[in-house]
Amino acid sequence: xxxxxxxxxxxxxxxxxxxxxxxxxxxxxxxxxxxxxxxxxxxxxxxxxxxxxxxxxxxxxxxxxxxxxxxxxxxxxxxxxxxxxxxxxxxxxxxxxxxxxxxxxxxxxxxxxxxxxxxxxxxxxxxxxxxxxxxxxxxxxxxxxxxxxxxxxxxxxxxxxxxxxxxxxxxxxxxxxxxxxxxxxxxxxxxxxxxxxxxxxxxxxxxxxxxxxxxxxxxxxxxxxxxxxxxxxxxxxxxxxxxxxxxxxxxxxxxxxxxxxxxxxxxxxxxxxxxxxxxxxxxxxxxxxxxxxxxxxxxxxxxxxxxxxxxxxxxxxxxxxxxxxxxxxxxxxxxxxxxxxxxxxxxxxxxxxxxxxxxxxxxxxxxxxxxxxxxxxxxxxxxxxxxxxxxxxxxxxxxxxxxxxxxxxxxxxxxxxxxxxxxxxxxxxxxxxxxxxxxxxxxxxxxxxxxxxxxxxxxxxxxxxxxxxxxxxxxxxxxxxxxxxxxxxxxxxxxxxxxxxxxxxxxxxxxxxxxxxxxxxxxxxxxxxxxxxxxxxxxxxxxxxxxxxxxxxxxxxxxxxxxxxxxxxxxxxxxxxxxxxxxxxxxxxxxxxxxxxxxxxxxxxxxxxxxxxxxxxxxxxxxxxxxxxxxxxxxxxxxxxxxxxxxxxxxxxxxxxxxxxxxxxxxxxxxxxxxxxxxxxxxxxxxxxxxxxxxxxxxxxxxxxxxxxxxxxxxxxxxxxxxxxxxx
Numbered sequence: 001x002x003x004x005x006x007x008x009x010x011x012x013x014x015x016x017x018x019x020x021x022x023x024x025x026x027x028x029x030x031x032x033x034x035x036x037x038x039x040x041x042x043x044x045x046x047x048x049x050x051x052x053x054x055x056x057x058x059x060x061x062x063x064x065x066x067x068x069x070x071x072x073x074x075x076x077x078x079x080x081x082x083x084x085x086x087x088x089x090x091x092x093x094x095x096x097x098x099x100x101x102x103x104x105x106x107x108x109x110x111x112x113x114x115x116x117x118x119x120x121x122x123x124x125x126x127x128x129x130x131x132x133x134x135x136x137x138x139x140x141x142x143x144x145x146x147x148x149x150x151x152x153x154x155x156x157x158x159x160x161x162x163x164x165x166x167x168x169x170x171x172x173x174x175x176x177x178x179x180x181x182x183x184x185x186x187x188x189x190x191x192x193x194x195x196x197x198x199x200x201x202x203x204x205x206x207x208x209x210x211x212x213x214x215x216x217x218x219x220x221x222x223x224x225x226x227x228x229x230x231x232x233x234x235x236x237x238x239x240x241x242x243x244x245x246x247x248x249x250x251x252x253x254x255x256x257x258x259x260x261x262x263x264x265x266x267x268x269x270x271x272x273x274x275x276x277x278x279x280x281x282x283x284x285x286x287x288x289x290x291x292x293x294x295x296x297x298x299x300x301x302x303x304x305x306x307x308x309x310x311x312x313x314x315x316x317x318x319x320x321x322x323x324x325x326x327x328x329x330x331x332x333x334x335x336x337x338x339x340x341x342x343x344x345x346x347x348x349x350x351x352x353x354x355x356x357x358x359x360x361x362x363x364x365x366x367x368x369x370x371x372x373x374x375x376x377x378x379x380x381x382x383x384x385x386x387x388x389x390x391x392x393x394x395x396x397x398x399x400x401x402x403x404x405x406x407x408x409x410x411x412x413x414x415x416x417x418x419x420x421x422x423x424x425x426x427x428x429x430x431x432x433x434x435x436x437x438x439x440x441x442x443x444x445x446x447x448x449x450x451x452x453x454x455x456x457x458x459x460x461x462x463x464x465x466x467x468x469x470x471x472x473x474x475x476x477x478x479x480x481x482x483x484x485x486x487x488x489x490x491x492x493x494x495x496x497x498x499x500x501x502x503x504x505x506x507x508x509x510x511x512x513x514x515x516x517x518x519x520x521x522x523x524x525x526x527x528x529x530x531x532x533x534x535x536x537x538x539x540x541x542x543x544x545x546x547x548x549x550x551x552x553x554x555x556x557x558x559x560x561x562x563x564x565x566x567x568x569x570x571x572x573x574x575x576x577x578x579x580x581x582x583x584x585x586x587x588x589x590x591x592x593x594x595x596x597x598x599x600x601x602x603x604x605x606x607x608x609x610x611x612x613x614x615x616x617x618x619x620x621x622x623x624x625x626x627x628x629x630x631x632x633x634x635x636x637x638x639x640x641x642x643x644x645x646x647x648x649x650x651x652x653x654x655x656x657x658x659x660x661x662x663x664x665x666x667x668x669x670x671x672x673x674x675x676x677x678x679x680x681x682x683x684x685x686x687x688x689x690x691x692x693x694x695x696x697x698x699x700x701x702x703x704x705x706x707x708x709x710x711x712x713x714x715x716x717x718x719x720x721x722x723x724x725x726x727x728x
Contacts, residue, residue: 004130005055007123008046008102012137016040022146022165025189025698026294031139032194034296036112036147038093041136043104043123050104052081052094059092059108060122063115063215065202073115073215079106087111087149112149115218116141116295118198140194143221143296151347152221154298162434163298163345167668168703169289169432171282172303172439173338173556173597174622176428178522179439180597182282183705183719184301185668186290187262189698196269197294201227203273205237221297221346222377225361226392228295229374232288232363234275236372240268240287241279243365245557247595252277256596256715259666259705261290281557282340284363289342298345302360302442305428307339308403309366313395315403317425321616323411324548324566325605329559335425337556337599337620339364339400341375343431348379351390355379358445360397369393380445401426401446409605409614417614423449437721512539515606517617520582524624525598525714526654529585533604533617537573545571549604551585553593554620560601564593571606587655590623598623626653628663628706628718638724640696648690648706650716652682660711663690667704670694670722679708696724 012031017039018024023032033039043050050057057079064073077090084091088111095105108121121136145154145164154160167186174180187193201207204227207214217223231239241264244252255278258264264287267276279287285301292299308317311332319335320328341362348355359377369375369392378397379390386402388395403425409417426447433440443449513535520530529551537543547569552560565585573579590600603618632638633645648665652658661679665671671694679688696702702724707717 003047004127004132005048005050005125006046006132007125007134007136008044010044010123010136011042012139013040013042021144022160023142027140027194028191029195030118031137032142033110033139034142034144034147034150035110035114035116036144036150038091038107038109039139040095040105040107041121043106043136045102045104049101050094054127056126057092057094057106058124058126059090059106060124061090061108061110062120062122063117063218064211065118073212084109090114110141112144112147113151113219114141115215116143116224117201117215117218140198142294143224145296145298145345151349152297152345154345158434160298162432163300164293164296166701168701169301170437170439171286171301171340172430173282173340175337175599175620176305177519178622178624179305179428179430180622180624181437181439183259183703183717184282184286185260185262185666185703185705186286186293187260187265187668188290188294190262190266190668192269193262193265193290194294196265197291199269199273200231200240200291203238204231221344222348222350224295225292225297225344225346225359225377226369226374228288228291229361229363229376230372232284232291233279233365233373235365238273239275240264241284242275242277243280243284244278245280245555247555249278254278255280255283257709258283259664259707260668261287262668265290281336281364285340285342288361288363292342292344300343300431302341302343302429302431304339304341304401304426305337305430306424306426307336307400308405308425309334309336310396310399310403313399315399316406317403318406318408320408320410321603321605321618323409323416323605323607323614325550325603325616325618326563327552327554327560327601327603327618328410334558335405337554337597337622339557343380344377346377348377351379351382354385355382355390357381362397367393367396383446384448401429407616407618409616416612417616419616511615512537512611512613513543513545513606513608513615514538515604515615515617517602517604517619519619519621522624523600523621524653525591525626526587528587529590529600529621529623531583531602531619533581533583533606535571535573535579535581535606537575537577540575542572542574544609545573546607546609547571547581547604548607549583549602551590552601552603553590553595554599554601555596556599561593561595565589591654591656594623598625625714626651626716628708628716630704630706630718630720632720632722638696638722640699640724643693643695644722646692646694646704646720648692648718649687650679650682650708651687652684654714655684657684658682658710658714661708661714662710663706663708665690665692665704665706667694667702667722669698669700669702670696670704696722699724 021033026032060076062074075090079092081094091109093107123134123136125132143152144150145152171182289299317333318331320330343358358380361376365373375393378394382390405421405424429443430439516534523529549567550563551565552563554560599622607614629649631647659681663677666674702722704720
């Protein structure tokens with residue numbers, strides 16, 4: 001018994017610890033555990049076993065990679081047989097061991113407020129005759145949404161499965177009327193992804209400026225989320241992605257070609273953290289979703305349709321049209337057909353009651369937040385309540401889902417008509433449903449529903465310091481003018497008192513003509529685009545009207561291009577008559593004009609030849625692409641580690657040949673890397689099939705994804721969810 005206790009080796013009990021900590025598959029190299037839940041290590045000694053009367057054991061956990069202990073954050077804690085409250089700090093509880101046994105099981109507990117990251121576990125033995133120090137090994141500590149004491153605790157196992165462990169999902173694009181589901185592989189269980197996400201924290205500017213403060217702050221998901229949000233783009237640091245909306249992607253990858261996060265993160269790491277080219281909003285958001293899920297923060301990708309970018313923070317987006325119905329690129333403000341960000345689940349003790357839960361984070365570099373290109377975390381509850389004084393960036397997100405749209409018709413650089421739409425912005429906000437391959441409408445979580453109709457409005461002479469709804473004020477004076485020939489009000493002037501603050505509003509009167517533009521059927525690539533213009537004469541006088549209608553291709557985040565199709569008509573309409581005019585645009589005219597996401601702006605201006613009154617109706621549409629079908633040969637008997645076969649089928653539904661096509665098939669957990677096939681020229685109506693073999697590696701639901709890209713920029717995709725719940 002005179003010899004000191006000597007450690008022979010350590011078993012980090014990875015398999016059981018990973019199972020208990022819900023970290024299976026995150027890393028094959030390191031022990032990965034979550035804070036707030038104990039993990040077990042077994043120590044094996046040589047010479048003799050542990051003697052509680054003689055030996056004193058102390059553990060120390062060092063956070064960080066520096067070789068100098070002075071530059072690392074650490075905590076030391078003694079081992080004992082006593083039970084320990086995990087809320088009170090780090091602890092080592094001896095489970096079993098005596099002087100006759102040469103092994104000792106110890107349960108290590110990290111508090112639910114511990115900093116996350118890569119730790120090195122040290123072990124010191126003090127006995128009667130000597131002291132020995134050992135390095136036991138490394139472990140990675142993550143946030144724990146399964147632990148009630150953790151600030152990212154998420155109730156509901158189905159929610160945790162979806163927002164933490166699910167490694168595939170959908171990104172919603174297009175328009176609210178014709179939404180498209182874009183499959184995405186988050187890939188958090190792919191080789192090296194966990195380590196890359198930890199490196200992202202290590203090379204952040206916050207860590208470079210003050211590593212000690214950074215290590216201490218990593219206990220806070222609010223802090224972590226802002227660091228990650230800024231690091232996803234490369235505008236201020238050595239971030240992951242470089243943005244590009246120019247349409248020229250020759251020096252990188254077209255953002256639409258990406259199908260998963262793992263490839264992007266792995267490329268970034270291989271290049272020694274040079275930015276990957278290129279990303280756009282959905283790519284930024286999807287990569288951030290991967291990083292946050294890896295770190296243990298519940299995260300989901302969210303699409304805001306008709307998203308406002310309000311550059312001057314006045315809650316108004318101005319859109320300009322010519323009197324021929326052509327959309328003009330005049331305003332600095334813009335409306336993105338869709339914009340994609342993420343929501344992360346966390347408590348917000350820094351903001352007080354009512355701000356916990358989902359928080360908006362937007363890594364797309366649009367505006368600076370405290371000098372850095374990031375946005376959030378903004379509490380969704382605060383956005384809905386309009387609490388624009390709260391951290392972080394609530395006013396910007398509030399405008400993205402709530403701004404008013406002023407539509408202005410101009411002639412010879414003069415405004416001739418203006419109308420206001422209070423319901424268009426943020427008309428649909430959605431995310432993937434839990435456990436389903438459909439979307440969930442979460443619009444009401446962000447905003448109180450508004451009236452969606454258009455209101456005539458010319459100007460407000462004196463802007464209010466605070467944006468107040470019109471019905472909150474009292475009308476002091478009314479002045480109006482009429483058109484004698486039509487016997488209708490053409491201009492209305494209101495002096496309104498908002499609690500002692502007076503403003504003058506000029507508003508157009510009731511329009512004598514109404515117009516709407518409606519699609520006759522969902523637009524599909526290769527078919528004619530068919531729509532109607534419906535005109536209603538609201539007066540008791542016959543009218544002669546001029547119809548100007550046109551189509552413009554556009555990108556989702558920018559103004560429309562020059563009109564490629566126009567039509568003109570002179571219409572005679574009787575009192576209170578309704579007329580419908582049919583229009584169609586053949587594929588031969590629009591097929592080569594489309595860019596990006598196959599979006600088009602349709603607009604019509606109806607002008608009264610006598611009064612020169614103009615009214616406008618517009619609709620932004622996206623044209624659905626053909627799809628790829630995937631058929632499984634043995635769909636209802638998929639077995640882990642047993643080879644399966646999928647048949648990939650593409651039929652050219654376009655009226656023109658498709659050539660120079662590359663078919664790519666991939667599937668996280670199903671196929672190693674990507675399989676690619678060069679396709680022959682496919683004439684209209686021709687079909688091609690390819691058989692693909694894959695082997696499921698892990699239990700659960702996985703996604704098999706196929707996409708076809710041609711030189712003519714036709715993008716076609718398809719997916720199949722693969723379920724396998726048992727081993728062979």
